[in-house]
Amino acid sequence: MYRPPLVALLPLCLIAAPAQAQDGDLEVEASIRLRVEGIDGQFRPNTADMGALLLRTLVSAEYDAGPVRIGGEIQDARAYFDRAPSSIGTTEIDTLEPIQAYVVAELGEKAELQVGRMTMDWGSRRLVSRQNFRNSTNAFTGARLDWQPSAGNSITLFWTMPQDRRPNDREGILDNAVELNRERPDQQFFGARAMMANRVSGASLEAYLYRLVEEDAPNFATRDRHLWTGGFRLLKTPNVGAVDFEIEAVWQQGTTRASAADRTDLNVKAYFMHASIGRTFAAPWSPRLILSYDRASGDGRGSNYGRFDTLFGARVFEYGPSSLYGPIGRANLSSPEARLEVKPNKRWDGYFAVRPLWRENATDAFASTGLRDASGATGCYAGTQFDLRVRHWLKPDRVRVAAGAAVLAKGNFLRNAPRAPQNGNSHYGFAEITYGF
Template sequence: MGKLSISALGALIAITSVAAPVYAESLAFNYSGSLRVRYETLNNPIFPTSDNVRTQTNERISTRIRLKGDAAYGNWRAVAEIEDSRAYLDDNDPTLKSSQVNTLEPVQLYISYHDVSEYIDSVTVGRVTLDHGSRRLIGHTRFRNATSSFEGALVDARLTGWQLRGFYLFPVARFPSDSASIDDNKRALDKSFSNRKLFGLYAVSEDKAWTVHSYWLKESDSAELATKNRDIITLSVDRTQRFFNSWKYNIEAMVQTGHARQTASASDVTDRNVKAWMIHSHVGKQLNKSTFLRAEVEAASGDSNSDDGTINAFDSLYGLRRFDFGPTDVYQTFPRSNILAPGLRSVTKISDIHNIMVGYKALWLHQVPEGEEDFLGHQVEFRWQYQVSSQLQFSLGGAYLAKGNALETGAYPDNSAYAFTGLMYTFK
């Protein structure tokens, strides 16, 4: 745990220990949590591989427990959240990473002071998880089993109708990171590093129609941390607008510039220029009281030449992709890079009990070397959520990828079939 999170922990203990006995009648405390159990199965991995690296069929049972405590006194607030993410049944699956297994870790541990001034809403210090805008650059995970955390400081403010957030953060690296320890659900304390930092500004207009955010990621190698030495700036502009009453469109455009290295290898010492972009857009209509249908397209720049001194592959930083490209974890859906993917999606909500999503995408690589195939295939996905009770939710879903020529190589050229089911219990 970094110095900042230790300070936050000390402040949290001090606030709760001092305030509780003296001002017990004014101290408000809330707690909440959830327990999720999910089963996944995949036949024929998506990406080309050999049978000595990955088996044809993979099964996994994953569990995730979240426990959160929130203490408030006057303008002060202290939050602590623990998460325990584990995986079972996997037989040394090479795709099992620390993004899916993170055993008994404090993912949030911070203090904040609210109503600082006319313009400053709050100041927060400690370890946090974040949701910004579309969550394509930074987000609190829903489907994925483990959560990304950050240590640092945030300032939330208001100016001429805009909600603003300035932040200076150190991304938290999840440990252990070696495959054997992850496969055995072993525990090690996560920590941040001073040689990797993320800072910028996030802004939302008063009518929520505009979202603008910028991120500057700076990192360098150290004895404990091998990096791509990224020094990149990412700017995103997001516009949402309703029209003709029941129609809505959204477009989000991102540009990325700076420099980085091709790999995190110690032998890679060549800094390359970064020039990349990403676009998401959709237009949809409320068909009836329960169903929304939209046409959508995802596009992100990619690299077809790794020797030209420029990196054109888009880096989605700490963003999420499940809601655009399909289930992550076992399915290992497509990255938000070097992709062109138009499609259709419908979401039907029936009386707050049933939530049904059906989606289709055609997928191409945006850039390929001359003479190589670019069509990845046709993907259909489905998800049904049934609210059994106010606290218990049942989920069932899956995806099917009819592979295109670009993926019909390796030991498993046949189409990929994936299914999952799960239960989540929440309390507060």
């Protein structure tokens, strides 16, 4: 199978600055990111301790013709030197893919309609996101209507077909094979969201209702999810010397199957909630202290299915690194966190976080670890995560380096659950450089 090398994209990248300089109606941007990461003390069953080199190249362009804009973006995400049995999949590998190809039409001064392939990044990003840390991102094909009646207030209606990332077979993934992603009518994601500024004591209010419908397709089995997901978020943005907060509550219902191999539809009743309070201090390095709590339902022994589905959400911004790591997700989770963020100047930023971890339900699989103790004998305490990250702009808005690490101090469940690796605590680290132009 033909695999064009990464350098095949470089000619596209090199035209970015001249194209924008010569014609103000055409904007071209590109970035290349190289990241080295590794993990030992693996928490996943039957998965090796390993390291990998991850490369991601993005090239995007948009032509503004007045009331109409035409744009597109190519993503090339690859991984090398991983070790079998590996956890690397379509979240790390999506080669030479046009993730965006769209037309945007202005409908007056306050509304616009976008049609085609697109990425979406909304609100808290817990349910609909464009992935940043992850090597490949979520993308959709469809239409969205955005209306902004006044500053800070907006309404969005959308209908899409989520793109299935390809290749999705083990040989193709390990080979960084080139295969176009696919969208299909058997999987649809649509809904509405509204954002209202300064609604409650200076805080903004977001409300949304999403619908996900999927069914099996030839040679493609799914869990046949038919989910309604509705919620709200109340947010007060951080300011120096002031208290900020965020509250988000989500309810989920519908039907699903326990796995793609099952044929029994289960009634879904699940939930997720997040609450945090923070303060930015008027002191050197602009320290900000945040205390938060997350709770996501798990599946119990009753007739209903209770495991929360985070849909197309991101998790790195509050749960630590994903990729080769990523034990924490919004499913069967009860977890507080204490986090300290610092920003010494415009070029430097960093954080350190401590997060104890419990299972919300003692009989369901814990978060994203793949480990389950159906008897509940190992209890709810899974362990405690410590993680940190530091970033620095070597050249503002052009070259940035970052490094981070995480330690998962395993509790009774992660040490003694059935199939749990007997290899001590998990340790993860990464270092990366991003060049944008």
